[in-house]
Amino acid sequence: MLLLTLFVLPLLTSASLDFRDDHAHTAAGILPGSWHHRTDHPVHALFKRGPETDGITYAEVGSPAWSAAYPARTPDSKAMPKEWLDALKAAVSASHIPAIPVATNLPNSNPTYPAGFDPKGTVVCSATYKCRNSGDIWDAPDNTIGISFDDGPQPASDKLLTFLKEHTETATHFLIGVNLISNPNEFKTAFEMGGDMAVHTWTHPYMTTLSNEDVVAQLGWTMELIHNSTGGRVPKFWRPPFGDSDNRVRAIAKEVFGLTTVIWNQDTEDWSLTSGGTTAKVINASMTKWITGPKSPGLIILEHELSDQSVATFMAAYPLMKLNNWKTISLAQMVSGTSAYQNAPSSSGTVTLAGIVASNSNSSSSASKSASDTKRPSPTGSSKTSASATSTAPSSALSVSWTAGPTALLCFIAFVMLT
Numbered sequence: 001m002l003l004l005t006l007f008v009l010p011l012l013t014s015a016s017l018d019f020r021d022d023h024a025h026t027a028a029g030i031l032p033g034s035w036h037h038r039t040d041h042p043v044h045a046l047f048k049r050g051p052e053t054d055g056i057t058y059a060e061v062g063s064p065a066w067s068a069a070y071p072a073r074t075p076d077s078k079a080m081p082k083e084w085l086d087a088l089k090a091a092v093s094a095s096h097i098p099a100i101p102v103a104t105n106l107p108n109s110n111p112t113y114p115a116g117f118d119p120k121g122t123v124v125c126s127a128t129y130k131c132r133n134s135g136d137i138w139d140a141p142d143n144t145i146g147i148s149f150d151d152g153p154q155p156a157s158d159k160l161l162t163f164l165k166e167h168t169e170t171a172t173h174f175l176i177g178v179n180l181i182s183n184p185n186e187f188k189t190a191f192e193m194g195g196d197m198a199v200h201t202w203t204h205p206y207m208t209t210l211s212n213e214d215v216v217a218q219l220g221w222t223m224e225l226i227h228n229s230t231g232g233r234v235p236k237f238w239r240p241p242f243g244d245s246d247n248r249v250r251a252i253a254k255e256v257f258g259l260t261t262v263i264w265n266q267d268t269e270d271w272s273l274t275s276g277g278t279t280a281k282v283i284n285a286s287m288t289k290w291i292t293g294p295k296s297p298g299l300i301i302l303e304h305e306l307s308d309q310s311v312a313t314f315m316a317a318y319p320l321m322k323l324n325n326w327k328t329i330s331l332a333q334m335v336s337g338t339s340a341y342q343n344a345p346s347s348s349g350t351v352t353l354a355g356i357v358a359s360n361s362n363s364s365s366s367a368s369k370s371a372s373d374t375k376r377p378s379p380t381g382s383s384k385t386s387a388s389a390t391s392t393a394p395s396s397a398l399s400v401s402w403t404a405g406p407t408a409l410l411c412f413i414a415f416v417m418l419t
């Protein structure tokens with residue numbers, strides 16, 4: 001398998017501490033007719049109410065109070081909110097989290113499993129080993145390119161966001177927690193121009209090598225930051241760093257946080273542009289081949305808002321996408337149809353006020369305990385995330401079915417040293 005020998009430290013900037021998050025974009029007070037997440041799902045216990053009308057004063061994005069509330073580096077799962085641990089315990093005791101051993105790896109190499117656990121088999125089904133779980137997103141619909149960028153926000157995001165704005169495009173941003181702390185201005189710009197905020201973990205580890213608790217902490221803090229900084233929006237999608245997920249990790253993401261796992265079907269390897277890996281010329285050739293090639297399935301191309309070079313390869317390829325009549329759309333909008341977040345249609349739509357309540361709801365029987373819980377219709381337009389259940393899958397409305405298939409590569413290590 002692939003061995004990642006290159007280790008890159010991204011560009012750093014210090015956080016600007018003086019901008020205001022006025023929540024001007026947040027429409028609140030209207031309860032839509034549908035809630036895009038099972039109301040009895042444990043996720044409702046994890047993030048207490050969202051929008052400004054919840055009566056809570058949220059720290060200004062980028063302010064010292066805002067950043068001080070989050071882990072500076074790898075989160076300590078022993079110090080995470082009790083609700084998250086309770087939700088994990090409930091999912092484990094309900095047998096919703098497969099008991100697959102934690103994988104191990106040498107630095108920057110693919111995780112391996114103990115003998116008897118085939119990473120390509122249906123029990124483990126590791127995306128690193130190209131096993132496709134049908135509950136995960138690998139492909140785009142025909143004729144469609146789902147636009148997304150990993151590892152932001154970064155200083156290089158500014159150029160990308162300007163370009164996207166000029167072309168009336170928005171993207172899904174798979175964000176790294178420590179980069180959000182370092183680059184809040186880019187985060188705010190991406191959100192306010194309508195970009196969809198999604199999770200790429202707090203410090204970019206190989207997730208299959210982490211304990212259940214550490215997986216929860218990596219996802220939970222990133223979700224909480226996005227939730228508390230975007231008027232209460234709960235992300236719906238996450239992409240594992242290096243594409244490294246397996247049935248245990250994806251079940252935790254789904255069962256504890258309601259997150260759907262997103263991989264990709266083409267990889268530019270643009271993360272290595274600045275470290276002697278691939279070149280702009282090679283990416284140009286790959287892009288040309290993909291964009292002028294078959295349109296079924298559509299394209300989910302792995303790209304990074306990591307460096308000026310990686311952003312430039314997207315900008316160079318974009319005209320060819322248009323020339324070849326591809327439909328281009330933010331990946332989260334493409335997959336969700338109606339709701340890029342679990343409780344909001346997009347970065348500018350209404351945030352659902354009800355549904356996220358502080359209670360340790362555990363199963364459907366506990367949902368009625370909350371005054372604000374009412375039965376709502378199931379999600380619409382999200383058939384990909386609500387396939388039928390099988391024995392190893394998480395239960396009922398959020399379940400997925402499990403099969404195998406190809407593709408999964410390495411991404412990139414992004415550590416930001418906070419000073």
Ligand SMILES: *[C@@H]1O[C@H](CO)[C@@H](O)[C@H](O)[C@H]1NC(C)=O
Nearest residue numbers: 048049050056069070224228
């Ligand atoms: C996020 O907001 C909730 C209230 O919705 C608050 O309880 C929590 O402390 C906030 N988290 C951080 C890290 O500031």
Ligand SMILES: *[C@@H]1O[C@H](CO)[C@@H](O)[C@H](O)[C@H]1NC(C)=O
Nearest residue numbers: 283284287288313316317320
């Ligand atoms: C490849 O490079 C050529 C020459 O700069 C440019 O005209 C073309 O648009 C590029 N194509 C892609 C897909 O980046």
Ligand SMILES: *[C@@H]1O[C@H](CO)[C@@H](O)[C@H](O)[C@H]1NC(C)=O
Nearest residue numbers: 086087090093360361362363
């Ligand atoms: C969840 O349900 C299980 C089994 O019904 C029970 O043992 C456990 O205590 C419950 N947990 C919570 C947090 O309510």
Ligand SMILES: [Zn+2]
Nearest residue numbers: 150151241411
């Ligand atoms: Zn990444």
